[in-house]
Amino acid sequence: xxxxxxxxxxxxxxxxxxxxxxxxxxxGNSWVLLEEGRGxxxxxxxxHAELCFLDRVPSWxxxxxKRYRVTWLLSWSPxxxxxxxxxxxxxxxxxxxxxxxxxxxxxxxxxxxxxxRSLQGAGAHLAIMTSTEFEHCWGxxxxxxxxxxxxxxxxxxxxxxESMKLQRILQNEDx
DNA sequence: ATTTTCAAT
Numbered sequence: 001x002x003x004x005x006x007x008x009x010x011x012x013x014x015x016x017x018x019x020x021x022x023x024x025x026x027x028g029n030s031w032v033l034l035e036e037g038r039g040x041x042x043x044x045x046x047x048h049a050e051l052c053f054l055d056r057v058p059s060w061x062x063x064x065x066k067r068y069r070v071t072w073l074l075s076w077s078p079x080x081x082x083x084x085x086x087x088x089x090x091x092x093x094x095x096x097x098x099x100x101x102x103x104x105x106x107x108x109x110x111x112x113x114x115x116x117r118s119l120q121g122a123g124a125h126l127a128i129m130t131s132t133e134f135e136h137c138w139g140x141x142x143x144x145x146x147x148x149x150x151x152x153x154x155x156x157x158x159x160x161x162e163s164m165k166l167q168r169i170l171q172n173e174d175x
Numbered sequence: 176a177t178t179t180t181c182a183a184t
Contacts, residue, residue: 012179014179014181015180017180045181046182048181049181052181075181076180079181082181105180106180107180109180109183
């Protein structure tokens with residue numbers, strides 16, 4: 001993606017969701033990136049980014065006898081409806097594990113808390129992006145032209161704040 | 176108005 005896309009979607013809030021993904025195969029005790037296993041996408045009209053990703057899954061022709069790991073860097077966390085579809089996907093694809101790093105929590109649609117909890121219940125790992133993941137995103141998915149990642153003001157504070165919100169949600173406390 | 180919330184209602 002270009003640098004502007006990164007800044008407006010990951011560092012700032014945009015009315016769009018970007019999803020960067022890496023699909024890896026477990027080989028012995030190390031994870032190996034699949035060919036074409038790395039990329040990014042964004043939501044389409046009335047189709048959230050998560051479902052756009054699921055549309056792409058068949059293209060990898062994953063072998064059910066092997067183990068895979070999918071890692072996402074998401075600009076907004078999944079809504080309830082997406083979470084439900086992802087849970088179904090995970091239940092039907094036990095050879096795939098999912099790790100979601102999100103820049104922030106999408107609170108706009110009701111029931112998002114339950115959705116996030118159900119994802120965790122289905123075995124997905126959920127975490128807020130820290131400077132480590134933002135840097136990885138910048139270094140891997142952005143046409144950075146050799147420019148090193150520059151953390152913006154408040155990155156760590158925001159990340160920690162969102163992280164605390166996420167922990168409260170996952171622990172089923174009120175917020 | 177506590178902020179640019181995957182167009183939802």
